[in-house]
Amino acid sequence: MKEFYMNLAFNEAWKYQFLTYPNPAVGCTILDQNGKILAIKAHEKAGFAHAELNAIAHAFKSLKPECSLPQESNALHEFICKNHQGMFKNNVAFLTLEPCSHQGKTPPCAKLFSELGFKKVFISIKDENKIAAGGLDFLKKQGVEVELGILQEEGKKLIKPFLKWQKGQFKLFKLALFMNGSPFGKIVSNELSRTYAHKIRSVIDLLVVGGSTIRKDHPILDSRLAQAKAPDLCILSREKLENFDKNIPLFKVPKRRIYTQIPNEAKFLMYEGGEKFLKIVKDEIDMFLIFQNSNFNTEKNVTIPLNFKPLYRNFLGSDTYGIYEL
């Protein structure tokens, strides 16, 4: 069953993949001393609670629904350490990544497990980040049992974007299709899918688009469904920037920077476009985010031969989506 519980943590973590930028996506499942599931939570966004703290807070709340917990991570961490009254004694946790042992924006998660009296922590993979690593050894020293390597292939997949944007640039291509492979239609993906895409737009350094999309679709390319900041843009086009019609909504987004070449300092880039743009840029892309609705239309399909290796797939309402590598 340890793979089962680890898998629950993975599934939860993937739901927030990309949204945690610049942090890694991490998931955490907590079982009480009798093996009952208390929480399955993930790190949801940089600055918010780490997966471990989020899961423990959720478990705390389910055991003491009358308590109101502070929202801010440091206060939350402190509150739990002060008020746990041994409620997590002999509990077990499943982590997709070694817990951090450093004081970052939030206190170290490894310490949380030992302070709360956890019996055992299952970890998928070690953290190769020099600053945050060391949680595993810390736990062992504090007498918490540790088992490393549960579903480690899954662990490696989950952390791939993080490793990439940490070292340099990570390029994600977003594509929206009908189930019959056609990209043509006014609105292809449903609101849940578009909201996820808008959330990604709100955290990336740069949204990269081709000139033809802009001329054809007159898009705004903002993050309205996430009620968040619109991304800066890079327009890759043979056309000079001054020649585009400045009435196209994307040019009217306040404070938006628009580039015509990709700046080196941009670490997380999302490319959006159709078949033509995909064909031009595909070889430089790290991962593909493909949304598919559940309808067939009468339009032709994308016919670029590509063999995608799925890293993760799930459903958003009637849409299916997947995160792929070539």
Next chain:
Amino acid sequence: MKEFYMNLAFNEAWKYQFLTYPNPAVGCTILDQNGKILAIKAHEKAGFAHAELNAIAHAFKSLKPECSLPQESNALHEFICKNHQGMFKNNVAFLTLEPCSHQGKTPPCAKLFSELGFKKVFISIKDENKIAAGGLDFLKKQGVEVELGILQEEGKKLIKPFLKWQKGQFKLFKLALFMNGSPFGKIVSNELSRTYAHKIRSVIDLLVVGGSTIRKDHPILDSRLAQAKAPDLCILSREKLENFDKNIPLFKVPKRRIYTQIPNEAKFLMYEGGEKFLKIVKDEIDMFLIFQNSNFNTEKNVTIPLNFKPLYRNFLGSDTYGIYEL
């Protein structure tokens, strides 16, 4: 959390959807008295243990790994009743369907829960089958708590094929596509997907195909990947049966009956084919089973406008598959 545990039962049940014919697909999750998951099992095939017995047997085995349990359902039921020693006292079960209260091929499942001392049984939907129904009232009379209606919309979806083939004919159309919507390629689906399709072929009353598939692909249309009986065939074609080349492998399957019209007594029919066949028969189809691999090819797509309502979707290796209604 009750929806979470019920959902685990649903997911397991859907994996065996169609394969339980003529029985309904049913799933069961069992928690011990402390809320720990002991088993998530389904009814897998007619004649095999019901979901409830299968889950209880699995739980028994996990609690007493040294015991060897009988395989045959009646013997298994009896063995558990004799040897449980109260190990299921105050356990909880989640059932996607009201447990049966009748002595069929196997003893009634409702009785099993009361005899083993279960505290509570959560049920998604009532069984409308007059012979098997009554499990809910039986449980209540025996002092087992019952909560009905957990994820009942899911319950209704899961049992749809059963209700259909019980009353008359149930027609399933199987389609295999590339992720870019093309049906063209020598082998489109992976071995896991094809094995599932072959398992369905091994339980259906009739496999329905068009004449052009036969002339073009020279298929055998058997159940070799399931190591099971090849289905009888119905060939819908303007061409007379005697005019087909009898060297085509499907004609050489021993004891296979081949029809040119659908016989009334066939209750579960699977249609297989490509775009042309789909276009002709789509309006008489009850459900669509669509496999999609994770590759794009250079061939054109299916362009029949169809809005599919997903009932269930999952993954088989790198393939995605879904069960849809129009």
